[in-house]
Amino acid sequence: MATIGHRRWAIAEGYIPGNSVSQDHALVSHETICLLNAGDRDAEVAITLYFKDRDPVGPYDVTVGARRTLHLRFNDLTDPAPVPRDTDYASVLFSDVPIVLQHTRLDSRQPALALLSTIAFAERTED
Amino acid sequence: MATIGHRRWAIAEGYIPGNSVSQDHALVSHETICLLNAGDRDAEVAITLYFKDRDPVGPYDVTVGARRTLHLRFNDLTDPAPVPRDTDYASVLFSDVPIVLQHTRLDSRQPALALLSTIAFAERTED
Amino acid sequence: MATIGHRRWAIAEGYIPGNSVSQDHALVSHETICLLNAGDRDAEVAITLYFKDRDPVGPYDVTVGARRTLHLRFNDLTDPAPVPRDTDYASVLFSDVPIVLQHTRLDSRQPALALLSTIAFAERTED
Amino acid sequence: MATIGHRRWAIAEGYIPGNSVSQDHALVSHETICLLNAGDRDAEVAITLYFKDRDPVGPYDVTVGARRTLHLRFNDLTDPAPVPRDTDYASVLFSDVPIVLQHTRLDSRQPALALLSTIAFAERTED
Numbered sequence: 001m002a003t004i005g006h007r008r009w010a011i012a013e014g015y016i017p018g019n020s021v022s023q024d025h026a027l028v029s030h031e032t033i034c035l036l037n038a039g040d041r042d043a044e045v046a047i048t049l050y051f052k053d054r055d056p057v058g059p060y061d062v063t064v065g066a067r068r069t070l071h072l073r074f075n076d077l078t079d080p081a082p083v084p085r086d087t088d089y090a091s092v093l094f095s096d097v098p099i100v101l102q103h104t105r106l107d108s109r110q111p112a113l114a115l116l117s118t119i120a121f122a123e124r125t126e127d
Numbered sequence: 128m129a130t131i132g133h134r135r136w137a138i139a140e141g142y143i144p145g146n147s148v149s150q151d152h153a154l155v156s157h158e159t160i161c162l163l164n165a166g167d168r169d170a171e172v173a174i175t176l177y178f179k180d181r182d183p184v185g186p187y188d189v190t191v192g193a194r195r196t197l198h199l200r201f202n203d204l205t206d207p208a209p210v211p212r213d214t215d216y217a218s219v220l221f222s223d224v225p226i227v228l229q230h231t232r233l234d235s236r237q238p239a240l241a242l243l244s245t246i247a248f249a250e251r252t253e254d
Numbered sequence: 255m256a257t258i259g260h261r262r263w264a265i266a267e268g269y270i271p272g273n274s275v276s277q278d279h280a281l282v283s284h285e286t287i288c289l290l291n292a293g294d295r296d297a298e299v300a301i302t303l304y305f306k307d308r309d310p311v312g313p314y315d316v317t318v319g320a321r322r323t324l325h326l327r328f329n330d331l332t333d334p335a336p337v338p339r340d341t342d343y344a345s346v347l348f349s350d351v352p353i354v355l356q357h358t359r360l361d362s363r364q365p366a367l368a369l370l371s372t373i374a375f376a377e378r379t380e381d
Numbered sequence: 382m383a384t385i386g387h388r389r390w391a392i393a394e395g396y397i398p399g400n401s402v403s404q405d406h407a408l409v410s411h412e413t414i415c416l417l418n419a420g421d422r423d424a425e426v427a428i429t430l431y432f433k434d435r436d437p438v439g440p441y442d443v444t445v446g447a448r449r450t451l452h453l454r455f456n457d458l459t460d461p462a463p464v465p466r467d468t469d470y471a472s473v474l475f476s477d478v479p480i481v482l483q484h485t486r487l488d489s490r491q492p493a494l495a496l497l498s499t500i501a502f503a504e505r506t507e508d
Contacts, residue, residue, distance in 0.1 A: 004135055004137050004219060005137065008385055010385050010386065010417055010419065010481040011417075011481075011483070012415035012416060012417040012450065012481045012482055012483035013413075013415040013452075013483040013485055014415075014450075015452070032140075034139035034140040034141075034215070034217060035139060036137055036138075036139040036177060036217040036219075038137065038175075038177065038219050048419075050417060050419065050448060050449060050450045051449065051450060052449060052450060052451060052452070053449070055448065056448050067177060067182065067183050068177060068178065068179060068180070069139065069141075069177045069178060069179060069215060069216060069217035070179060071140075071142070071179070071215040088415070088450060088451075088452040089450060090415060090417040090450035090481070092385060092417075092419050100137040100138075100139045100217070101139055102138070102139040102140040104140055131262055131264050131346060132264065159267075161266035161267040161268075161342070161344060162266060163264055163265075163266040163304060163344040163346075165264065165302075165304065165346050194304060194309065194310050195304060195305065195306060195307070196266065196268075196304045196305065196306060196342060196343060196344035197306060198267075198269070198306070198342040227264040227265075227266045227344070228266055229265070229266035229267040231267055258389055258391050258473060259391065286394075288393035288394040288395075288469070288471060289393060290391055290392075290393040290431060290471040290473075292391065292429075292431065292473050321431060321436065321437050322431060322432065322433060322434070323393065323395075323431045323432065323433060323469060323470060323471035324433060324469075325394075325396070325433070325469040354391040354392075354393045354471070355393055356392070356393035356394040358394055
């Protein structure tokens with residue numbers, strides 16, 4: 001199986017709404033990053049968060065197994081610090097092997113869900 | 128007619144909600160991949176699905192005719208196995224000729240539809 | 255002013271819902287392509303539509319003035335033929351000068367609007 | 382910390398709905414550009430807006446600090462001129478150092494929010 005993807009990714013958009021109309025886990029307002037590792041080696045991924053008016057926080061260390069996908073909620077990140085709600089942030093991810101990254105938000109501040117998703121930005125020049 | 132596109136694509140986001148407020152085919156929660164083959168030869172496409180905690184499943188074989196588009200619902204894939212609902216997955220597609228790929232989800236778990244769409248990730252380095 | 259963009263673009267996703275809860279022009283279900291021509295020469299753009307089970311239709315000829323943007327509804331295309339509703343399609347655009355292209359759908363089949371948008375696929379290898 | 386991103390970006394889609402069901406700042410219809418500067422030098426960014434039938438307006442000058450993100454609402458731009466509501470526009474951004482750019486709209490013309498987001502178009506050929 002050939003590998004697919006890049007090792008450096010960025011998501012400029014980040015915002016977890018602080019409230020939700022539902023506490024059902026599937027419907028709580030959340031931001032997810034979907035990581036795909038189609039290769040034969042586990043991917044060690046380091047995530048750094050950027051903010052408007054304070055220094056970056058990280059790295060958050062995550063492993064994506066070989067030939068596996070991981071859909072990770074920013075809501076669930078705790079080490080080295082939880083992600084603040086109702087706060088603008090951005091993220092940069094470095095992986096030691098090529099991966100593919102996509103970003104999705106479910107906003108349930110209102111009974112009608114709103115969804116957004118976009119492919120993340122891949123730094124193609126180095127891979 | 129010049130060809131347009133690439134032969135290797137990946138979608139890191141995948142999730143089919145298990146319920147819908149409507150059973151109208153157009154409004155059932157679904158995930159669609161839109162494949163465009165603008166070239167003069169049929170495209171033979173092999174799809175592999177990746178999961179969180181088990182081995183990949185595939186290939187699912189699909190043909191997109193020359194100068195045709197195919198909007199394929201993951202919901203409708205059955206061979207070699209149906210796509211589980213309420214389960215995170217990701218997908219990789221290999222085509223023997225260049226195609227263009229886009230990914231859309233309609234979420235009708237609530238009466239108010241939610242839509243997301245994004246261009247898939249194209250591996251540009253080989254084509 | 256430097257030019258920005260590419261000359262060949264594709265959108266694999268296309269679908270105009272046949273009904274809307276509102277006849278207000280801004281809120282009728284529609285698909286829009288946003289074309290940006292930041293350069294100093296007018297852009298002559300040829301659009302071809304692809305379908306599932308019949309031959310492509312086109313070209314639809316559109317001009318985007320120098321240093322102008324054009325947000326064009328597929329709903330409004332009529333020559334050589336209107337775009338059918340409730341039908342899957344895809345599109346390819348060729349421009350004689352570099353442009354930037356983005357694709358948006360507003361779905362108002364339900365009172366709660368649903369929106370999707372994504373950057374179109376740019377064929378980078380030739381420009 | 383390695384830099385990530387590009388210096389030239391474009392967003393072909395632009396439209397700020399003129400009305401909202403809520404005047405809560407978080408829920409007013411708005412368009413946001415999320416800028417990420419992961420590098421060690423401040424980014425000086427010049428934004429130019431393009432319209433359908435009049436000349437471009439700009440530059441709007443914005444600074445994104447080193448290792449910071451800025452989520453900027455087009456609604457809030459005033460110098461050299463406010464961004465008109467209910468009007469199609471597009472934008473081009475030049476930065477003196479590499480940045481990453483993403484574009485999001487929240488549409489609250491109806492009680493059910495609609496969201497869209499997409500990575501902006503990066504001119505990769507020069508960076």
